[in-house]
Amino acid sequence: MQKKLLVLFVTMLCARSYAQISFEKGYFIDESERKTECLIKNIDWKNNPSEFEYKLSQDGVSKVKTIKTTKEFGITGYSKFIRAHVNxxxxxxxxxxxxxxxxxxxxxxxxxxxxxxxxxxxxxxxxxxxxxxxxxxxxxxxxxxxxxxxxxxxxxxxxxxxxxxxxxxxxxxxxxxxxxxxxxxxxxxxxxxxxxxxxxxxxxxxxxxxxxxxxxx
Structure with missing residues (x-):
C-alpha cells in the first residue's frame, strides 16, 4: 500500500512539474528590430539563458532562437531579457x-x-x-x-x-x-x-x- 502511494505521489509531482512548464504569451525582437508576437516556453530560468524555445501558435512547430539572432525577448507580465555586451x-x-x-x-x-x-x-x-x-x-x-x-x-x-x-x-x-x-x-x-x-x-x-x-x- 505504501509503495502504491509513493508511486502515485511521484507521478502527481512529475505531472505537476510538467504542467508548470508551458508556452506562454510573449515576444522577441530580432536583429532587424522586428518584433514577433509568439508563445515562449517558460522554464523559469534559474541561470540566464542563451537561447529560448518558441512557437507562433499553440499548434505550431516549436523552434529555437539564440542570443546571436535575438536582441530582446520576454514573457508578458512575467519576465524580460535583453542582449548586452558587458564587462x-x-x-x-x-x-x-x-x-x-x-x-x-x-x-x-x-x-x-x-x-x-x-x-x-x-x-x-x-x-x-x-x-x-x-x-x-x-x-x-x-x-x-x-x-x-x-x-x-x-x-x-x-x-x-x-x-x-x-x-x-x-x-x-x-x-x-x-x-x-x-x-x-x-x-x-x-x-x-x-x-x-x-x-x-x-x-x-x-x-x-x-x-x-x-x-x-
Whole structure:
C-alpha cells in the first residue's frame, strides 16, 4: 500500500512539474528590430539563458532562437531579457578556497542575456550563471550598461575582504533628495535591496518605471 502511494505521489509531482512548464504569451525582437508576437516556453530560468524555445501558435512547430539572432525577448507580465555586451567578473564569491587575493574585479567582455529587474530612468539588470551572480545598471543618459562592483577577496592579513564599489557607483549615479549617503551604505548586494533603491530613484525623479517580479509585471 505504501509503495502504491509513493508511486502515485511521484507521478502527481512529475505531472505537476510538467504542467508548470508551458508556452506562454510573449515576444522577441530580432536583429532587424522586428518584433514577433509568439508563445515562449517558460522554464523559469534559474541561470540566464542563451537561447529560448518558441512557437507562433499553440499548434505550431516549436523552434529555437539564440542570443546571436535575438536582441530582446520576454514573457508578458512575467519576465524580460535583453542582449548586452558587458564587462563581467566571474570570480567565485561562494567558496573561500576560490577567492582571489586581488581586490579589483577581473572583468571580461561577454555577450549575455540580462534579466531586466527595474526599467526606467535608471534600470537594474541581473545575471546568474553557475556560481556567478551579478547586477548591472544603466541610466537613460548612458550608452552602456555598467556592472555593479562587488567582489570578495583574501586580504594581506589572510582575512576575507569585500569590495563594495557598487555603493559608490550608486551614490554617484542616483542623485535624489530622498536618497542619502546612509541609505546607500546600508544597501546589500541583493535583488530586493537594489530594486528598492532603483524604485525610489525613479519615483523621486518622477520617472515612469516597470518592476519585473516573478509572476507579475
Amino acid at each position: 563581467i567578473d566571474r570570480s567565485n564569491d561562494e567558496r573561500i578556497s576560490s577567492l582571489s587575493t586581488t581586490r579589483a574585479p577581473d572583468f571580461h567582455k561577454e555577450e549575455l542575456f540580462l534579466k531586466v529587474l527595474i526599467e526606467g530612468k535608471a534600470s537594474l539588470y541581473y545575471y546568474e550563471g553557475g556560481n556567478t551572480k551579478r547586477y548591472f545598471f544603466k541610466r537613460e543618459d548612458q550608452s552602456e550598461i555598467q556592472p555593479l562592483i562587488f567582489k570578495k577577496y583574501i586580504t594581506q592579513n589572510n582575512k576575507i575582504g569585500t569590495n563594495v564599489g557598487y555603493k559608490q557607483q550608486l551614490w554617484d549615479a542616483l542623485k535624489c533628495e530622498e536618497i542619502s549617503r546612509s541609505t546607500i551604505e546600508r544597501l546589500d548586494y541583493t535583488q530586493s535591496s537594489l530594486a528598492k533603491i532603483f524604485i525610489k530613484y525613479n519615483s523621486c525623479t518622477s520617472s515612469e518605471y516597470i518592476s519585473y517580479k516573478k509572476g507579475q509585471n
